[in-house]
Amino acid sequence: METISGAAVWFSVLICICGVAAAFGQVSYSIPEEMSKGAMVGNIALDLGLELNRLNSGNARMYSGDNAEYVALDKERGVLVIKEKIDREALCGKTTPCALHLQMILENPMELYRITVEITDTNDNAPNFQRTQMKFEISESAVTGATFMLEKAVDPDVGINGLQSYVLKPTENFVLKLHSQMDGDKSVEMILQKPLDREEQGHLTLLLTALDGGEPRRSGTVEIHVTVLDSNDNAPIFTQKTYQATMTENAPKETKLATVRATDADSGAYGAVTYYVSSPMSELFRVDPRSGDVTLTGSVDFEKASHYRLDIQARDQGGLSDSCTLIIDVLDVNDNKPSINILSMSNSVSEESKPATVIAMLNVNDPDSGKNGHVRCDIDESIPFAIKSTSDRFFSLLTDDTLDREKNSEFNVSVTCSDDGVPSLSSSVTLRLQISDVNDNSPVFERALYEGLVGENNGPGLAVLAVKAHDADWNQNARVTYLLEESSINGAPVSSYVSVNADSGVVHAVRSFDYEQIKSFYFCVRAQDGGSPSLYSNVTVKILIQDQNDNAPQILYPIQSGGSLVAEMVPRAADVGYLVTKVVAVDVDSGQNAWLSYKLQKATDRALFEVGAQNGEIRTARQVTDKDPVKQKLTVVVEDNGQPSRSATVNVNVAVADSFPEVLSEFTDFTHEKEKNENLTFYLVLALAAVSFLFICCLVVIISVKIYRWRQSRLFCQSNLPVIPYYPPHYADTGRTGTLQQMYNYEVCMTTDSRKSDCKFSRPSSQGVLIMDPKETLRRLQKEKDLLEDLDVSEEVRTVFLYSSYL
Ligand SMILES: *[C@@H]1O[C@H](CO)[C@@H](O)[C@H](O)[C@H]1NC(C)=O
Numbered sequence: 001m002e003t004i005s006g007a008a009v010w011f012s013v014l015i016c017i018c019g020v021a022a023a024f025g026q027v028s029y030s031i032p033e034e035m036s037k038g039a040m041v042g043n044i045a046l047d048l049g050l051e052l053n054r055l056n057s058g059n060a061r062m063y064s065g066d067n068a069e070y071v072a073l074d075k076e077r078g079v080l081v082i083k084e085k086i087d088r089e090a091l092c093g094k095t096t097p098c099a100l101h102l103q104m105i106l107e108n109p110m111e112l113y114r115i116t117v118e119i120t121d122t123n124d125n126a127p128n129f130q131r132t133q134m135k136f137e138i139s140e141s142a143v144t145g146a147t148f149m150l151e152k153a154v155d156p157d158v159g160i161n162g163l164q165s166y167v168l169k170p171t172e173n174f175v176l177k178l179h180s181q182m183d184g185d186k187s188v189e190m191i192l193q194k195p196l197d198r199e200e201q202g203h204l205t206l207l208l209t210a211l212d213g214g215e216p217r218r219s220g221t222v223e224i225h226v227t228v229l230d231s232n233d234n235a236p237i238f239t240q241k242t243y244q245a246t247m248t249e250n251a252p253k254e255t256k257l258a259t260v261r262a263t264d265a266d267s268g269a270y271g272a273v274t275y276y277v278s279s280p281m282s283e284l285f286r287v288d289p290r291s292g293d294v295t296l297t298g299s300v301d302f303e304k305a306s307h308y309r310l311d312i313q314a315r316d317q318g319g320l321s322d323s324c325t326l327i328i329d330v331l332d333v334n335d336n337k338p339s340i341n342i343l344s345m346s347n348s349v350s351e352e353s354k355p356a357t358v359i360a361m362l363n364v365n366d367p368d369s370g371k372n373g374h375v376r377c378d379i380d381e382s383i384p385f386a387i388k389s390t391s392d393r394f395f396s397l398l399t400d401d402t403l404d405r406e407k408n409s410e411f412n413v414s415v416t417c418s419d420d421g422v423p424s425l426s427s428s429v430t431l432r433l434q435i436s437d438v439n440d441n442s443p444v445f446e447r448a449l450y451e452g453l454v455g456e457n458n459g460p461g462l463a464v465l466a467v468k469a470h471d472a473d474w475n476q477n478a479r480v481t482y483l484l485e486e487s488s489i490n491g492a493p494v495s496s497y498v499s500v501n502a503d504s505g506v507v508h509a510v511r512s513f514d515y516e517q518i519k520s521f522y523f524c525v526r527a528q529d530g531g532s533p534s535l536y537s538n539v540t541v542k543i544l545i546q547d548q549n550d551n552a553p554q555i556l557y558p559i560q561s562g563g564s565l566v567a568e569m570v571p572r573a574a575d576v577g578y579l580v581t582k583v584v585a586v587d588v589d590s591g592q593n594a595w596l597s598y599k600l601q602k603a604t605d606r607a608l609f610e611v612g613a614q615n616g617e618i619r620t621a622r623q624v625t626d627k628d629p630v631k632q633k634l635t636v637v638v639e640d641n642g643q644p645s646r647s648a649t650v651n652v653n654v655a656v657a658d659s660f661p662e663v664l665s666e667f668t669d670f671t672h673e674k675e676k677n678e679n680l681t682f683y684l685v686l687a688l689a690a691v692s693f694l695f696i697c698c699l700v701v702i703i704s705v706k707i708y709r710w711r712q713s714r715l716f717c718q719s720n721l722p723v724i725p726y727y728p729p730h731y732a733d734t735g736r737t738g739t740l741q742q743m744y745n746y747e748v749c750m751t752t753d754s755r756k757s758d759c760k761f762s763r764p765s766s767q768g769v770l771i772m773d774p775k776e777t778l779r780r781l782q783k784e785k786d787l788l789e790d791l792d793v794s795e796e797v798r799t800v801f802l803y804s805s806y807l
């Protein structure tokens with residue numbers, strides 16, 4: 001650049017020389033602007049033809065008038081130099097040409113030279129925009145051809161260095177158009193050549209470049225910001241035509257189900273979309289107008305509706321809208337318990353029902369769907385029942401096993417029904433079931449054998465023992481009645497021995513037992529329940545009769561006959577210990593009661609005989625002497641060991657003699673006759689007393705029988721009770737001798753209620769009595785007396801007893 005400008009300087013100097021030559025005292029120079037300080041403008045001395053001395057002597061100086069001193073004179077060298085940098089634009093602005101008019105003044109002689117320094121332009125300024133950016137807001141609806149005035153750029157340079165052209169980039173939507181103006185300036189316009197679309201590009205940035213023509217070219221740029229203004233040219237559009245949402249039933253309110261979204265390419269109000277539900281379902285669902293969130297506002301029950309269809313509209317504020325559909329599927333939640341309904345139910349079931357007997361029918365409902373509504377029912381495994389599904393939702397409860405009321409009389413069958421949901425819901429019901437009784441158990445005695453002990457001579461009616469049987473059944477089926485099984489003991493029916501209280505099972509003796517006749521006996525008692533048919537079992541009862549010392553010993557030998565005279569002979573030569581005789585006695589009692597001991601009670605000569613206490617042997621105690629009388633009479637007492645003991649005495653006649661005639665002579669005065677007479681007298685008195693007593697008694701008996709019969713007939717009539725008098729046969733058969741027979745008669749009265757029955761014991765029956773006239777009685781008594789004469793003494797006593805028992 002220096003060289004270029006230097007060449008230009010020299011060129012201009014040459015021209016000026018010509019000019020100086022022509023014009024008196026005047027030179028012109030042409031220099032480019034912006035020359036550096038000290039740069040030579042022109043050799044003024046040379047150009048003006050002045051000597052350097054002249055410059056000094058003439059005190060040459062420059063005069064620039066008002067202008068600042070841009071150029072100075074170097075007097076030494078005779079040249080003009082740049083004193084201050086010259087900016088053409090500052091000096092002249094747009095004015096061309098631009099020149100500095102200077103005078104050089106010389107003194108001695110005063111001379112004035114006019115110097116013109118023309119400043120030529122250099123492209124030192126770029127076109128410049130005042131603002132760094134320009135802003136436009138253009139509606140997208142602007143039509144093509146619309147013009148927008150742009151700000152001009154300014155380039156202070158002139159000529160070719162000044163502003164030459166504009167360039168706009170990019171050029172898609174706009175083109176530039178330059179208009180030459182009156183002042184030669186060019187105004188610049190931007191013309192819309194392609195419509196704007198805000199939705200496509202809401203903002204454009206263009207770069208406007210202003211160029212000058214200098215060498216090199218300089219440029220200035222400005223950014224043009226174009227904001228595309230919206231117009232409602234777009235309707236909202238849902239992102240999907242159909243939305244799908246699922247929700248569980250019973251979801252809480254305000255649960256967000258889905259978000260619908262519509263986009264509106266417009267901006268501002270035209271692009272602000274509001275949503276609303278257009279189908280009539282607004283009580284259940286709500287769509288947020290701004291966000292498009294669909295929330296639940298009511299409660300949804302799957303059992304009522306399993307899905308919903310919701311129409312939603314989106315609308316911008318320009319009135320354009322779109323719609324979509326939201327399909328909400330409701331998912332079932334296991335929110336319903338199965339409900340159990342008892343269709344039919346039997347409250348009690350017989351214990352003999354067969355397995356698989358239906359007891360109850362159930363209907364189970366669960367409104368839930370699928371697994372949540374699939375119901376299973378169970379019962380406790382341990383009870384003999386089963387539950388079966390007969391058909392969908394119907395169940396029947398059956399017996400699964402045989403039932404036994406005696407083990408379980410009642411069941412609480414708890415039926416639990418649960419669905420298959422997760423978690424599963426269940427409900428249960430308890431069925432109370434009674435097992436009704438069937439008479440399937442017979443009474444069972446507590447013992448296999450009962451044994452009772454009775455002392456003989458017991459009072460009739462004595463309670464001997466009680467049998468007891470239990471029946472496992474219930475109520476009437478368990479009500480045990482005791483009956484005496486018919487059998488016979490020694491030919492007599494068992495009922496004449498014992499009776500059994502039907503209710504209590506107490507066994508009573510019916511008669512007084514005699515150990516000497518019967519020591520024990522067995523009979524059977526049947527226990528029978530009240531079922532229909534009734535069941536029974538029997539048990540053997542053994543009655544043992546205990547001995548009492550009721551019998552005195554009986555002397556078998558020597559035989560005590562009133563008439564004959566028996567005597568034992570003892571020879572006079574008999575030694576000490578000679579066995580005279582042996583008293584033989586028996587006792588029909590047993591044990592201690594039959595242990596006999598013998599004692600000598602009376603004797604003619606106590607010293608002569610002794611009696612063996614154990615064996616009853618009568619032996620001589622000393623040597624028999626001649627002085628001993630022939631007739632010896634001994635009385636031996638036989639005692640048993642009972643408590644109290646009983647005894648019998650026997651008289652033994654002993655003849656101490658060597659020959660029978662001796663004995664006979666001695667014994668003729670034996671008081672046998674007297675004794676016999678005494679006996680006879682006794683019997684006669686006794687018979688007389690008895691006859692008269694009998695007569696009175698007969699009268700009394702007849703009267704009382706009459707009264708009794710009359711009463712009983714009244715009882716029959718009144719109560720209609722089946723009174724079965726029982727009269728055992730009369731045993732006082734006098735035709736038989738030896739042993740005594742049964743002497744009691746009993747009357748057993750049964751009433752309808754056998755439980756309450758009581759046997760009437762120990763009541764001599766007047767009806768069993770033979771009614772005899774006194775003569776007949778006397779005859780019989782006589783006959784009997786004759787017989788009795790052959791009997792033992794003890795039996796005489798019994799005979800008396802016999803007679804009295806008739807009464
Ligand atoms: C059955 O239930 C009832 C009442 O809840 C109760 O009284 C009875 O004892 C129960 N029976 C059984 C066998 O558990």
Ligand SMILES: *[C@@H]1O[C@H](CO)[C@@H](O)[C@H](O)[C@H]1NC(C)=O
Binds near residue numbers: 485524537538539540
């Ligand atoms: C008990 O009863 C059974 C059956 O009825 C019978 O076979 C048996 O002989 C009875 N026993 C007696 C001792 O009566």
